[in-house]
Amino acid sequence: GDPVFSEISFMAGMAETDWSWNPSIADFDNDSYRDIIITNGYPRDVTDHDFAAFRQNSKPNTNKKDLIDHMPIIQIPNYAFRNNGSNSGNQSGLGFSKVTEAWGLEQPSFSNGAVYADLDNDGDLDYVINNINEKAFLYENTTNSIQKINKNFLTIAFKGDAQNKDGIGAIATIYYDHNKMQVYENSPYRGYLSTVDKKAFFGLDTIKIIDSVLILWGNGKKQLLNNITPNQTITVDIQKANNSITIPASIAVNNLFTDITHSVGVQYLNRDLDFNDFNEQILLPHKLSEYGPAIASGDIDGNGLDDLIVGGSGDSQASFLMQQKNGQFIPKLLPFNMGSDARRPENSGILLFDADKDGDLDLYLASGSSQYLANTKNYQDQFYTNDGKGNFTFNETAFPKNYTSKSCVKAADIDKDGDLDLFIGGRVIPGKYPMPVSSFIYRNDTKNGRLQFTDITQSIAPELSNIGLTCDALWSDFNNDGAVDLIIAGEWMPIQFFKNMGGKFKNTNALSGISSESGWWNSITGGDFDNDGDIDYMAGNLGMNSFYRASNSFPVSIYAKDFDKNNRLDIITTVFLPDENGKRKEYPAQNRDEQTEQIPSLKKRFLTYKEFGKARFEDIFTKEELKDAYKLQANNFASSYIENLGDGKFKLHALPALAQIAPLYAMVVDDFNQDGNLDAAINGNDFGTEVGNGRYDALNGLVLLGDGKGNFSPQSILASGLYIPGNGKALVKCRSLNDNYYMAASQNNAPLKIFKRKIKQRMIALQPEDQYIIYTLQNGQQRKEEYYIGNSYFSQSAPFIITNSSIKQIEITNYKGIKRIIP
Structure with missing residues (x-):
């Protein structure tokens, strides 16, 4: 049947990646789990709420340059997330760790397109990023050059027929280490304005032998290779595929319901x-x-x-x-x-x-x-x-x-x-x-x-x-x-x-x-x-x-009181978020528009969205205002x-x-x-x-x-x-x-x-x-x-x-x- 997907970015720890363009999904550290690098940045933020308010209130003859000068610049680093695989440290047992600085990608930029390939043939994927108004970035992957124990890999090149020379659409599945598996669909067209290497790359950590490689070609034929040694490039040829290979029946025949x-x-x-x-x-x-x-x-x-x-x-x-x-x-x-x-x-x-x-x-x-x-x-x-x-x-x-x-x-x-x-x-x-x-x-x-x-x-x-x-x-x-x-x-x-x-x-x-x-x-x-x-x-x-993410140190809270005395109970939900110095502080969960719709007087306290966005919860409400509020935490x-x-x-x-x-x-x-x-x-x-x-x-x-x-x-x-x-x-x-x-x-x-x-x-x-x-x-x-x-x-x-x-x-x-x- 059709594939079923679930959106889990909050649990994976990568829901907030600013102005994102190109997600590159590949195993950059060769540990057998695919990581994600996301290009980021935008020269002018046309969606900024303060700019929208300025534009709405500006004079009709304001020239375009003045309008553009009031747009915020979003020059920020690209994001790198390491796939934690089965060793995830978060409570759910699934997720990614942000490794932007650890992987050397902390330089701010206006990036968009990006590709990966093993440019120096050392067994790991290097990374190239295109930037606006700036030279491209070329990052050498040092996974296999600085570690004492090299992590293994396998690269597969596809040789198709005359109508599809690169074998686009072929699916490669590798099996190893007691029924572990990885799957790759052959398509180099990945990400925004980007085309990656035509070969499939599999990180294998310390695995010394691949039990089998199964190739399913676009015409329905199959190809099976057994006992493959890592750290090499193998070429699979559609001419060597046939229909005689039997694949085990789907697990669906044994499902519970x-x-x-x-x-x-x-x-x-x-x-x-x-x-x-x-x-x-x-x-x-x-x-x-x-x-x-x-x-x-x-x-x-x-x-x-x-x-x-x-x-x-x-x-x-x-x-x-x-x-x-x-x-x-x-x-x-x-x-x-x-x-x-x-x-x-x-x-x-x-x-x-x-x-x-x-x-x-x-x-x-x-x-x-x-x-x-x-x-x-x-x-x-x-x-x-x-x-x-x-x-x-x-x-x-x-x-x-x-x-x-x-x-x-x-x-x-x-x-x-x-x-x-x-x-x-x-x-x-x-x-x-x-x-x-x-x-x-x-x-x-x-x-x-x-x-x-x-x-x-x-x-x-x-x-x-x-x-x-x-x-x-x-x-x-x-x-x-x-x-x-x-x-x-x-x-x-x-x-x-x-x-x-x-x-x-x-x-x-x-x-x-x-x-x-x-x-x-x-x-x-x-x-x-x-x-x-x-x-x-x-x-x-x-x-x-x-x-809403909660812990003993950083609970989610709710405050209830008729703050503006209009005979309606107002509620404020708060969360702990990093401030400008990276320290977690208590902030309201909703934005300025939502908060001021409930309590209009807040507009006078915070004239701009930027001011409200930086304000901690303790800056928005005084101790006197919170004195009689009903408070709960999770x-x-x-x-x-x-x-x-x-x-x-x-x-x-x-x-x-x-x-x-x-x-x-x-x-x-x-x-x-x-x-x-x-x-x-x-x-x-x-x-x-x-x-x-x-x-x-x-x-x-x-x-x-x-x-x-x-x-x-x-x-x-x-x-x-x-x-x-x-x-x-x-x-x-x-x-x-x-x-x-x-x-x-x-x-x-x-x-x-x-x-x-x-x-x-x-x-x-x-x-x-x-x-x-x-x-x-x-x-x-x-x-x-x-x-x-x-x-x-x-x-x-x-x-x-x-x-x-x-x-x-x-x-x-x-x-x-x-x-x-x-x-």
């Missing part, structure tokens, strides 16, 4: 309300109205097959996808029953659970988003009872009135009385971001068929009052004492741990060992990823591919594996690089490759960002295979079969006819996708009263899993587990401590 959306009749397209949050709060770091749709899965109509319900928004009502015995899904709308004076709410959380213990799944829809005025009935949640056949009746009296904009709803039997109680997460006060929001616990007081839930937050968990901006939560026994505890993930906060202490919940975050790790935590899910008998966690965060944006160390203590481990290229949202944890170790499938991206930062769209869905020791291996799209390129949100698992394993993935303003696990596995249904499962593996290890009714971001999976040949025995324990053994 396949997309079956159309074959099962699913044509669901999410159409979210086009609401502009930035009209309400100009400097929001992201929208708060574009986070759905939510998905829940379960057997709604009692036919033994798992159905789906997809959440609605202001432009659409929630919709069922009812699974039929022929494997097809049939759409069915949920009736809207909130009255003619109410708008359709955004369903920010969906829960299918047996509220009244009559043996079928009732429906709770939590209402969220920010598109309506705060504290209005548009944020009242909806509850429906099920007649057992998938017909739902609206119940207006079973739950307390609650006009908070919410993020999630999760169920567990926290008091072990045989029915399910609820956690309700508070997300935001519309128009008042990032002020804190309360979350809630509802106890199920249903008796004699009369449904009734009671808000008991103040009596058992008063610390949930104004807890913050909750994004996700999990009922989980994190200290392994048999009682269900509560974990909360949210924005501008660390992961919060609430220990169940005799039916009351106490915030024990200070003892967790990770209480200082504040982030924009979107989601959390659990699993025993290291096979040690307790529950670890995986948490989705902003990721490392953003303008110092860790890495999506993480949270290792359970026991006794309520944890350790954060950043997930692999490919899990950091965009925000992570919903996750499904299961043993996808049948090796006895838990893996994770992930949905993500966020298109609702501020314009200046650009949308987060680098993720295409991701599968991480676990090794049972807390390490994860990211799988390519080809290997996993999971491809979710849009604004991904929810992800759930469900069963189909004949025990096929499905996953459903939602995308905001894009189609719902259904994936099928290629290998069938035995499935075991769980009961509402089940709490956790102990797997005894064939190797003697024991792995613990918990049954979550509501799991991960905007998601609820169907109640079942899978088993395979790696598992010797399964023991399921319910809330009353009753166990059942499944061989």
